Amino acid sequence: MSIPPEVATFLLWLQWGFLAYFICINVVYLGLNFISMFAILRYVREHGAGFRIKNFADYQPPVSIVVPAHNEERTIIATVRSLLRLGYPTFEVVVVNDGSTDRTLQAVVDEFGLVEFPEAYRSRLPTQPVERIFASPNNGRVRVVDKRNGGKADALNAGINTARYPLFCVVDADCILQQDSLARVVQPFLEDSSMIAAGGVIRIVNGCKVKDGLLSEVDLPDRALPLVQTMEYLRAFLFGRLGWSPLNALLIISGAFGVFYKERVIAAGGYKSDLVGEDMEMVVRLHDRMRAEKRRYRIAFVPDPICWTEVPSDLRSLYSQRVRWQQGLAESLFGNWRLMFRRNGGAVGWVAYPFMLLFECIGPVIEVLGYAAVIVLGLCGMVSAEAFVAFLFASVGLGVLLSVNALMLEEISFHLYPRPGQQLKLFLVAVLENFGYRQMMSLFRVIGLLRWMGRLRSRAKWGHMRRSADWHDEPGQAIAPQGPAGSPAAS
């Protein structure tokens, strides 16, 4: 097969572009690794369990936990029960039933003996109509908002309207927490009065043991797809996010578990209901608003593993999740483009935003084009086997180095996977994911971007994910094959 010399030359120059891109992205990632290393060492040093300064209950701010639920009949009770077991002095659980078509509402009402309650509802954020509010005579901590279906963002806004306390915590109905999860994620608010949001590390519950709705034993998944995602999450959270936090440039707080200062979110207009990635968009918008108003603020990231979530173990769910995440990313960035290179944008406007745009949002397109160019050049005999292998070797090597760095960060911090066998397994995954999985993820993300560009989505809907719930501890409580999709976890 032969191609015109101009095209060939163009392709070769394009390859140089890809090489430059490849060098840049790896340099930035290594830089983030470096920052993360210091951040995590400092965090571990200052939050050692042996001398943790106990907080008087009076000084721990009360928190409203908002649980948006749509057709969660099978899990919602276990979720609320596990939330009620959290070790935190003052909190309430606000379940928002977003027009479920199953018995979600009835299940919670029956379980907690709720009664309809004449609450003077404040509609500070516009939402679909709220039909009823329920409260519990037996447990003052549980309330339920029953509203017409409007999507997850709409449900969150209704939850914020109902929340009593100055901080609200968003928890996905399928998340597994630890007893001290809330205390840990609220800690940044105690340490810095300018804190407006905080998120934590999301880990993978596949393969773990769960008892009474709380995590009891950590292990790696047996199946390949969740195992690869474990490595992905380690990388994404331990340097993809932790690296940005000290620079106050964190653009993502996972919608699965995060705490926000309520008044700031309301001032920013609440969650946007017409978006797929409402959680990320909210954080980007908070940055934008605070920068525009020239207010002192911080958005922090807690490196503790405080929330555990099930990841897709089948390709279809994974595809749909990644497509949604990429759409969400594009929505968040392009919807708040004023943040980029804002005069007082700081690290978030001048570094994090351009990085996310260039490497995370558009990056998959460049990566896929790179693969295509290599194939075309190879078919034309313009790439030798030696060159192909050498560049693949360098690319895979750098990918593995970043993954092993994440393992290193994990080792110096929480060592949740202490057995040498577990570490070797993760190392093997770090190598193998470069042969197929990584390329597939790039392709999924490109499809997500195309869907965003083509406006193929209609109104943002609840995501669906097939769940195996093999970690679940309560027979008869297996999780139904649907639920809210998580939020961007892999950076």
Place this chain on the structure above:
Amino acid sequence: MAIPMNADGQVAVAFWVGICVTAMSLALLAVVLVLRQLAQRRERNHLRATAFWKQLLGEAMRAPPAQAPALPWRDMTGFMDAWNELHDAPGGADNAGMRAVAERIGLAPKLERMLDRGSFHDRVMAIIAIGHLRSASSFDRLTELVGDASPIISISAARAMMRIDAARAVQKVVPQIEARHDWVDGGIAQMLHEAGPDAIRAELGAAVLRANDDVAPRLVRFLAGISREAATPVIGRILAEPHDEHLVSTCLQVMSELADLDKVRPLLTHPRWHVRMHAAAAIGRLGGADDAAALEPLLADPQWWVRYRTAQALEHLFRGDAARLERLRDAQEDRYARDIVTQVMAERALGETR
């Protein structure tokens, strides 16, 4: 157009980059595995030492021992864990048996050595241990550490000093409470609570009155937390003078003196909503049925929280007289006022069934 660079050169660079990063990855993996082994060994030794000394100190708590084994340096971290944990346990503070063990093993100089040579975590544990030991000889050393850049080191040192000699420490610690915004409020409250009101009230009360309006709200809260009586004259003085509304709000939240209510009533019409809200709540807490008329207009306040706290205050003033509250609700022309009273009545009804 020529290819921009010699292709063999590119391949060679790529190949060597691959070699280098692969070598680095393998080296890092080896480091991870070695670190894990070292950490596990250290952990095993630490657990062994902790268990040994916990048992020995536990026995000493019940009956002071005639002798004690030597404390080797490798056992120090385990010993400190056991020592601090037992002191925090009920009956652990000021235990003669544990003090006897500490004396026999020469604990004070060992802990001071740990302050010089230990890791961050071990230094903090040593500071806490010195506080439990109440080692007066270490007081000056702790004074230096109160000014440390790390909030953990400094607040731990302050707490240890307060344990050793509260009367002497308070002059050093209170100015730090004023100055250091990186000390966690809960940690300060804990320290003041341990020291007790008698040691703190005079110094902290004076600090509130001399502090600026940015710092004073925190100090008022601490003062009221350890002694409502000590806070009363200070709050009275603040409410009698014009001050920042956040300081006024804080005083309204913690006030407990009936006599100060005359200073609170005018605040029901304050332009800032949070002052009106706390004023209504304070009147609900301390006032009488005569105050209901002054509170009633606030049921129609534009701010939900003002309406809510006012309705709760009225419910409290009516001493749970549901019929009276219902009459009050029905007399309201404002829909929001009626709704909020309905909610408070429903909350009360729910509360009665709980």
